[in-house]
Amino acid sequence: MRVKPVSDVKFCLVFQRETLSVPVMRRVLGDTLLGLGVDNESVYDILLAATEACTNVLTHGGRQVRGYAVVTSVGAVGCQVEVADDGAGLPPGTGTRPDHPPAPRAPEAELPVAQLPESGRGLAVMRACVDNVTLDSRPGHGTVVTMRKRIRWPEDAPLRAAS
Ligand SMILES: Nc1ncnc2c1ncn2[C@@H]1O[C@H](COP(=O)(O)OP(=O)(O)OP(=O)(O)O)[C@@H](O)[C@H]1O
């Protein structure tokens, strides 16, 4: 019997700038992806990466952020999650944009434990969890973080077209 193709689905979750938005995002996005047939491990990775991106909006977006959107596209190739805010954006030359690579620093293994950095790991966590991460930001014009992960769909995934 021929396996049915996977449909394309896109949905958008809009949140206010409040701490509770992050666990709510996790619950709604996680339940939705599982319901479409995404495997547990991929959902875990996507939620971890999305949590870091949403936490960054709350931490770094600044007071001008009123809210943010988590736009998810799911299809045959995989899952894309965009986290978009209308906040302060990155100051120029901060090292998280492709055109502003970070200054080289000592590998963590060479630092005494007391000097290990306590922050700056969110983007690395995102990159470890998904296949591709981009961060598009201009000062004063908000930030969009885009995360893509390939998905292997089971034959009985609900997302496979009904016809
Ligand atoms: N939505 C955003 N708005 C403005 N700046 C951002 C945003 N997301 C990331 N950044 C910038 O990118 C930097 C790196 O983010 P990253 O999540 O890797 O580290 P962190 O948030 O500083 O620390 P950690 O995630 O380990 O607590 C941030 O310090 C911040 O300057």
Ligand SMILES: [Mg+2]
């Ligand atoms: Mg962070």
